[in-house]
Amino acid sequence: MNILKVKKLTEIIFVCLILTGCSKSLPDTYQEGSDYQYMEKQSFYAFHQAGKKAHYFSHDHYIYYMDKEKRELLPLCGKADCLHDKETDLEKIQACNAYMKAEDSSMGIAYCNGYLYYIEDFSEKPALYRLSEDGTKKEQVYEWEGNIGIEQWITHRDVLYYAEHCYLKGENGTKERYAMKALSLAGNVKKPETVMKVDENLTVFSVAHPEAYGNYLYFQVHAQKEAEEEVTDDNYLKYQYMKTFIYDINGKKVKELTLPAMGKDEAVQGVAFWQGKILFTPYNPHLEFLDPVKWYVADLDGSNIEVFMENIGQGLLFLSDGKYLYLSNLNMVSRGYDKGEGTYKIYDKDLNLVDTVKVPFKSSFGDIAVGTSKDMYFNYVKEKSDKEAEEGKNGEGEEWGVSYWDKSKIGSYHGDAFEMTDIKYEG
Numbered sequence: 001m002n003i004l005k006v007k008k009l010t011e012i013i014f015v016c017l018i019l020t021g022c023s024k025s026l027p028d029t030y031q032e033g034s035d036y037q038y039m040e041k042q043s044f045y046a047f048h049q050a051g052k053k054a055h056y057f058s059h060d061h062y063i064y065y066m067d068k069e070k071r072e073l074l075p076l077c078g079k080a081d082c083l084h085d086k087e088t089d090l091e092k093i094q095a096c097n098a099y100m101k102a103e104d105s106s107m108g109i110a111y112c113n114g115y116l117y118y119i120e121d122f123s124e125k126p127a128l129y130r131l132s133e134d135g136t137k138k139e140q141v142y143e144w145e146g147n148i149g150i151e152q153w154i155t156h157r158d159v160l161y162y163a164e165h166c167y168l169k170g171e172n173g174t175k176e177r178y179a180m181k182a183l184s185l186a187g188n189v190k191k192p193e194t195v196m197k198v199d200e201n202l203t204v205f206s207v208a209h210p211e212a213y214g215n216y217l218y219f220q221v222h223a224q225k226e227a228e229e230e231v232t233d234d235n236y237l238k239y240q241y242m243k244t245f246i247y248d249i250n251g252k253k254v255k256e257l258t259l260p261a262m263g264k265d266e267a268v269q270g271v272a273f274w275q276g277k278i279l280f281t282p283y284n285p286h287l288e289f290l291d292p293v294k295w296y297v298a299d300l301d302g303s304n305i306e307v308f309m310e311n312i313g314q315g316l317l318f319l320s321d322g323k324y325l326y327l328s329n330l331n332m333v334s335r336g337y338d339k340g341e342g343t344y345k346i347y348d349k350d351l352n353l354v355d356t357v358k359v360p361f362k363s364s365f366g367d368i369a370v371g372t373s374k375d376m377y378f379n380y381v382k383e384k385s386d387k388e389a390e391e392g393k394n395g396e397g398e399e400w401g402v403s404y405w406d407k408s409k410i411g412s413y414h415g416d417a418f419e420m421t422d423i424k425y426e427g
Helices: 003-024 090-095 330-334 386-391
Strands: 048-050 054-059 062-067 073-075 110-112 115-120 127-132 138-143 148-155 159-170 173-184 193-197 203-213 216-224 240-248 253-256 272-274 277-280 292-298 306-313 317-320 325-328 343-347 353-358 375-383 398-406 421-424
Touching (some): 048 110, 054 375, 054 398, 110 148, 115 148, 148 203, 173 203, 173 216, 272 317
Antiparallel strands (some): 048 054, 062 073, 110 115, 115 127, 127 138, 343 353, 375 398, 398 421
């Protein structure tokens, strides 16, 4: 082989190595279609997900899709002979691709690279399922063995991140163990990896709120440290364990998100994402919920911490859709600490206050998913009209659908309530 050919071959190999390396490392920016949809988080799970051509919603054990152009809700099942949510035969109900056999409180869904995922945690062997985005294919991706509970979970860049609650039987009774796990969804799904095991000496209340952005995963551990005395309302802070952890997905390392000079009873309870950074504030149990505190901004790995905003009520929350940042009091209103109406203060990328809007509904869950920069969606359930009830339409005694807020009018509300448009499920 002559020198010219060797040189050319070397160049080709070098280029291939560069391309291979780049394909394995995605940037620390939001990648639509593959990343955890942080703007769609509601309570512990996402009940709305945006795909390439459709929106997806979970409701009453079924997954529905809505074409972005037609705005018509339909069960996500491609079987021609299936009655979907109108079926009464149990065997046929379970054969519907859109059906989810899951607890009512855990029917979250996740969209990732052309698939919808959900977890069936209804038996001794929890299972992960995925559907094609057109509803024609459904398969069980993974089944957990042993006495294991799968608690809060998300998908991000073809990986399932989840809180595992394991029950181990021994001579001295059953021991509980908690861990944050990662299960690759690319190719043949194999054995999950351990992100972090929770200290066995802790009495764990929850491993919760997994969220991801770029090449980082965030989650919380709420527990109680070992005590040689009875834990009471007077001394519980002494034994409280409440921490937020950051997992470097590429570096495979976990560290706690902390703030220099943070008080001994203070605890960081999660993060918000804004302009490729994280926002957070330490919760101080010695302050009232509406007492003013500082919010901080940091790089995704928790470094380079700076003051972001001051004089923000401790119980208020920041939410974002990538374009706008929302300061919300819904959580405080729903819990009775704020006697006013639910509102969003809306900021642009330069942190200019561009609008203040009232929320035209009440939520017992506090904050709801703010959605994308174009729309906010959430499910609604209403009493049916007498005529519909007589005709037996849409179930017994109620109708459901989704409501959405078209955000194109942001900047023009000036304290008024924004409008919601209902899309009724016709069945």
